[in-house]
Amino acid sequence: MKPKVLMLGWEFPPEISGGLGIAFHAICKALAPLAEVTIIVPKLDKTVKIPGAEIIGIGEIDLDKFFEEEEIIKLEGMIKDNRIEIDVSPYPVYPLKTDVSVTTTTTTTTTATATKTVSRTPGDIHSLHKNFRDAELYGNEVVNMVRYFAEITELIASKLSFDIIHAHDWMTFEAGIRLKKKFGKPLILHVHSLNFDRVGPEQEGVVYQIEKDAFQAADMILPVSHYTGSIIREHYEVEPERISPVHNGIDPVKTFKTEKKFPEKLILFMGRITLQKGPEYFLETASKVIDKYPAVRFAIAGTGDQLNRLIEEGAYIEISQKLHFTGFLERKKVYSLLSMADIFCMPSISEPFGLTALEAVQFGIPVIITKKSGAAEVLPSAFLADFWDTDLMASQILSLLTDQNLYDSKVKEGKKDIQKISWNKTAENILKEYRKVIP
Amino acid sequence: MPAICFYFKAHCPYSIKKTSFFEFGQYPDLIDDEQNSRNISNLLKHNLRPSLEVLEDLIASSGGSFRFSMNVSGTLLDLVQYYLPSDYQSLSLFLKAKEIEPVISPYFSSAVNLLSFNEFLVQVRLHREKIYTLTGIKSGLFSNPDLTSNAGMADMIHKQQFRGMIMRAPAVKNGKISSGYIHRDQKFKNLKLILVNEKFLEIFLKAPFRKKNPDRQFLKKIVHEISRSRTLLILIPIDVHIADIQPESTARKLNFIKYFVEEAMDSGNIEFRKPSEVLTTNDPSVNLELSDKKDQIGSSYKNDTVLRKEAIRFLCSLEDKIKKAGDRELLYLWRIMQSTEHLDKMLLPENYDFFTGFPAYSMHEVYLEYMNALSCLDIYTRKNS
Missing domain, CATH: 3.40.50.2000 (Glycogen Phosphorylase B;)
Structure with a gap:
């Protein structure tokens, strides 16, 4: 019954x-x-x-x-x-x-x-x-x-x-x-x-x-x-x-790829811009990646109480030409952004689960996620890092940017991971x- | 007899559209036609046309004794030419009057000197050509839009055969500024420096708003004070700027000037001159040596923010790419980006009304809009060059 x-x-x-x-x-x-x-x-x-x-x-x-x-x-x-x-x-x-x-x-x-x-x-x-x-x-x-x-x-x-x-x-x-x-x-x-x-x-x-x-x-x-x-x-x-x-x-989504209108690789942060989500670690990582691999752009999708501070920080460390803030996005735009992104990064200080990381994997994007997250338990293919370890996150991003075989295998493994997950x-x-x- | 040189200044910046991340790579459709059309119409209706009418009346009633200088920015001329062509003809006729001396500045009336000296020179030449085409006058008088200057800028202006440069009190390495005198840095033999009299600038900015109607006694007092001194004055009583379109405020300023000029004329002790006229008659000039401090060529540096600095850094970094692309439209857009009000709105807010009438409400929002527009321009330029 x-x-x-x-x-x-x-x-x-x-x-x-x-x-x-x-x-x-x-x-x-x-x-x-x-x-x-x-x-x-x-x-x-x-x-x-x-x-x-x-x-x-x-x-x-x-x-x-x-x-x-x-x-x-x-x-x-x-x-x-x-x-x-x-x-x-x-x-x-x-x-x-x-x-x-x-x-x-x-x-x-x-x-x-x-x-x-x-x-x-x-x-x-x-x-x-x-x-x-x-x-x-x-x-x-x-x-x-x-x-x-x-x-x-x-x-x-x-x-x-x-x-x-x-x-x-x-x-x-x-x-x-x-x-x-x-x-x-x-x-x-x-x-x-x-x-x-x-x-x-x-x-x-x-x-x-x-x-x-x-x-x-x-x-x-x-x-x-x-x-x-x-x-x-x-x-x-x-x-x-x-x-x-x-x-x-995770809900099955009809994923798609959109060709970016710029040649650089796109690395994405998506979530509320609050201390919990660790956006400042994303910025620190971005700065380290740009130093070694300039052909990248970083996008921050979302909004929150740390937004203004983050904008100022981006300007202060002079990476704003490669750092873009999209503001809050409707679902359709979220998918559009995911369809363009090359790498997804979730450096949350504490993340009970992290649905956005799963969505990124659905869209065939390799993900770098914090060890302190639920997503880390269901995505064995993901690169893991401590939220504060921006050196490691930067090197993980760089390895994905420079090693196509590694990139492809992460995409493949991610898809396998995601097949095991459903509501x-x-x-x-x-x-x-x-x-x-x-x- | 003391001479007064009035300096009127008219500018209207372009408004730009909001651009999102999702538009990157498309043609940078940055010009907000609707807003620009509205801005220039309002500016003409409430500010410029009434100002020109009063000035024309004063020229006529004084039988040509009332003379002055005037700066009309390249962007204002472009906007009028594009959106209100019939007014462009009237403006051209007005500026051709022999009583008016045009003042040259960088075409887009921006702090372009902060970006690149090369671009600064290009824009000075562009403005000079535009004024020449419009009036047939090759002006020898220059002023930087925010009236700042230093030795480097004086050098460039000197090499362009300008004879006079209007400025506010500059930093000097040697020598002293003497109120009322024409100054000269001997390194630039043929360039004379005309300093705005700060005291009377302040009076002309504030006095019209003390009382509803001009205070005759007060006007007499000013005229008396000027006539007793040997002071040469350069005043900027009207700054016809887009952010300041208030019919009531314009009317008060104009009324004040009208009564002041009439009072001065009646006194018979003061002359109104074009700056080029006093450059020759007011020698010997006081020698000084201009400082070459960079912060002396950006008046807003005290209120500057990390956001504005980064925005300017991005803007500068585009110069070579844009110029190499050889696309005139993209170049024009890049230049518009130098003079949009967004850059001013990234400064520390001056008051609670700082964002009134502006389509953004915080410097962070302004910054993001501006950077998105620049990214759009940057990506499109690289893609298509």
Whole structure:
């Protein structure tokens, strides 16, 4: 019999700012034929559907039709008056003026910056609910949104039938805990990224605490890699028996090659331009490569709070003629860039998985990735390096640039690696974990 | 009798389009036609035409006693010629007036001297030719767009047989700047240096905005002060620049000048002269030796940023490639890139309104747009040469 899964997510297409949204959507899609899946997310574009799954967007439901009057009153009563303002941005969304423009949005610290009490008036639930439709998912109010999400989800869940709760990343963990407590169903936490990855081990703060509390309550934790699993074990003090890594998959894509309009080789960095992703190490590597092999160009695709600093650094070390910033790119442009690139480099300081590296391999690009990444566990063909070892990364790039046989063999091996990876396999592994905890 | 030499300056830079990484290799379609057409129309409507009308009226009402010098940049002339050809004819007629002395500067009115002395000379010659074609006058008067100068530049100008160079206070190795005198560096025998009087420059920039209508008493006071001194003045009361198109502000400046000129004429103690006229009458000049410090030929160096320096480095590196390619359109685009406002917007912001009216809102964004445009030009040039 198919298990009934209540899937709790934060990002859902088209509202995607990183790997979380892509992975969540792909997991739901792959699980839908294997389980009875009901998805609850804050915002939903009604045109986005998953065959076989029911999707509820909190911002889109009609509260008055969905709930009885007494339920709404109850819901309002449930919402506490304590509101926390927090400057946190787990997966920041950077608005863009145009295709090539960049912004100076800066949001990365994850410690609570202020706490205040705000009185609430009856009827707030309606405006609050409306917020889910209109507001950005990440911003100063994210912790409050997380709390409201938990409260409304609890009420919605009372009208649903499910065997297991599957919550993705810290924004949905509180909801998961509430449901577990109220309905007594097993809770699975899927970890796509940790506070630890984003800000390092030194800063703990609110998000860390939410994660830690949730890990204590969970029946099973599914990190996207063994690497992330080891962080959960060591830094969140979770016993290994409750940690079961499930690697991400990848969607098959019709890949293509585009002839570049310039003769130089193109080396690509793609991802949020934040400290976590190590863009400054990419720049340092670029400078070392250019010194020895000038016929190259480096492209940085993405945006983030470190962008301006990186632009200045590129100018300071005088490599700007060979360093290009594309800004945030839509999917189509991402593929277009991948179709032109010759080498992909992912020097993240901490990378739970690194879907972009898999996408690069799909496009027949040899990849150089950080040892501290989930992708390193599924791509044995990849060149590995410590994020700080820019000498090694530069020499790996140079060897690919100068040795065509090596280049071709890396492309070939990469394609073999990627054939073993799929979202269906991910879904099957998740299902196995479900079976372990469903009574 | 003290003489006043007015120096009016008109320039309009080109606007360039945004270019993305994905356009690299295509023809660098950098000129933003729509924006340029809008800019030049606004500039003429709100600034240049009213200014010329006032100046023409003053020439006429003074019976030709009101004389001055004027610099109209090559880019402004090109933009007018292309987008508003009928105005080009009027501008040509205006500049031909015998009361006006054209001032030559690098064609694109940029700090091209920072890029290459060779290119600097080419652009000076281009501007001189353009003005000659337009007015029939071979001007002997030069000014660098930001009025900076040093010994190296003076040498080049001297060799081009310019007789006078307008500048703001230069750094000197030996000698002293004396307010009100024509100066000369003996290394450049036939070139005289005409220094802007900073005090009156400041007055003419600020006074029109103190009160809505010109303060007659204040004007009398200035005229009196000038007539008592033997000071020779070079003023720049109007800088018709694209970033400063405000009808109200233009009207105030023009009103102030109009009343000042009338007051000065009425006093009978001041003359208005073209610079070339005072170069011959105001000898002996004060000797000094110009410094050759490089930072004296870029007025903005104090506010310079690592981004602007890198952008200029890239721009410079393209000179040989572009020139060897022998494509006139690409060369023109490269020169446009020297004078686009992007380079100014990479300086440290001067105030909160720094980016007002500009299609980018941070120096980083400006920089990326500029570097993308240069990359586009670079890649296309190499591909097609």
